[in-house]
Amino acid sequence: MKAKLGAAVWGAGWVSGEHIKAYKNNPHCEVVAIGSRKAESARAKADEAGIECAIYTDYDELLADKRVDIVSICTPNDRHAIETIKAAEAGKHILIEKPVALNLEDLARMRDVVRRAGVKTVVSFVLRWNPLFECIKGLQKTIALGQIFYAEVDYWHPLGRWYKGFDWVTTKKAGGSMLLAAGCHAVDAIRYFMESEIVEVSAYTTNAGECEYPGTIVAALKFENGRIGKVSATWDVRSPYTFSIELLGENGTLRDNRLYSKALLPGQTKFLEIPTILPDSGDVTHHPFQPEIDHLVDCILTNTESHVNLEDAVKTHEVCIAADMSAEEGHPVRLPLIS
Known part of the structure; x- marks a missing residue:
């Protein structure tokens, strides 16, 4: 070489x-x-x-x-x-x-x-290389959380005409949808943490902005291992950028960088804050x-x-497309969509 x-x-x-x-x-x-x-x-x-x-x-x-x-x-x-x-x-x-x-x-x-x-x-x-993500994957190798039975990941990114790509990312042709354009980060994260594939999606959308497609979506997810979760994504939010993670495990709970686990810390009485870097900015210079x-x-x-x-990422994209289908057609969509 x-x-x-x-x-x-x-x-x-x-x-x-x-x-x-x-x-x-x-x-x-x-x-x-x-x-x-x-x-x-x-x-x-x-x-x-x-x-x-x-x-x-x-x-x-x-x-x-x-x-x-x-x-x-x-x-x-x-x-x-x-x-x-x-x-x-x-x-x-x-x-x-x-x-x-x-x-x-x-x-x-x-x-x-x-x-x-x-x-x-x-x-x-x-974001798989974000320090909080790395902390979570490390915790999953310990007794701190145990098997995750419920998870929520939210991607809330205020978007306006100040963004240079606004004119194309908000179109169906080039942006696609809220989940495909950006909320796919949340879908990828929940797959990564749940360590099980999504087999069914039910989703709803609304629009409170200038996108050609609905700028806000929420999706309920059923996993192959019987566990459940939820993702939401929006351009329409009037708040600072937010990427929130909630993981409920059989041994403990994680809310962003705050851990509660009596399995790991028997005398714990309140959430413990983990000093790390959160995925709390949409600025690409903040991304690893x-x-x-x-x-x-x-x-x-x-x-x-x-x-x-790409093989793994196809599964995340399938979930995004299934959620869009569910919201548009008004019924749950089963996965996988590609053989």
Whole structure:
């Protein structure tokens, strides 16, 4: 294998700068290309990061660059599927921003192409590397919580025209839906913590904002192991960004970073606050992209599959689509939707 893996970032929006920075800081990588439909946007990202690299305005030309081993896809949501398929067919490893696709057909096709190509993928459910998430997974290896029998995860993100992507993320064509556009973080989190797959969804929506699709959704979830949960997501909220986590276990309870567990602490009389970093900001500079990209690079170098590869992420997206179907059709939807 060559001395360093060549990374290319396709898309020059807000999140791409964090990908570029993380690749630059990884000792096994170098950024060899940045691409965007506008050359000046890509060049501005290179200048911002202080790097010299190739600038592309044509995605096919970027994929043809033999120095490129990894592609980060940071474009609007409705372009992720075809760009992932092209990258896999070109033999590139891929970091895909969420959502990876907006419909079941694209999900299935992406999954099948990536399987055939044998490339490594990570889907950017970046909160899996948030310190609170890491604390929770650590607690789950102890007696503190026991098996989780009920969970709630809420993604409440106020959105306004101050956001540069407002005009596309609020459309059905490019944004998809509230869960697909952003609330998928909550769905991924509840799957991650429950350690069981979702088999049935019942959902309801309403709209109190400017989205083409309902900007608020709540979904009740039934898991394969018989446990239950709830996720909610909204752009419409008038409050600071909130990502709340409630886990009720047979041995204890977690409310964000507050733990109550007499199984672990027999003399405990009130919730104990765990000093950590909460997922309490929608600002991408607050998100742990460095460990995410370090993880992708490690998967490539060690030929191992990620816990959040495309195969896993398809299941999160299926739940989002099932919830949208349930809300629109007025009945529970069973999973899986893709064979």
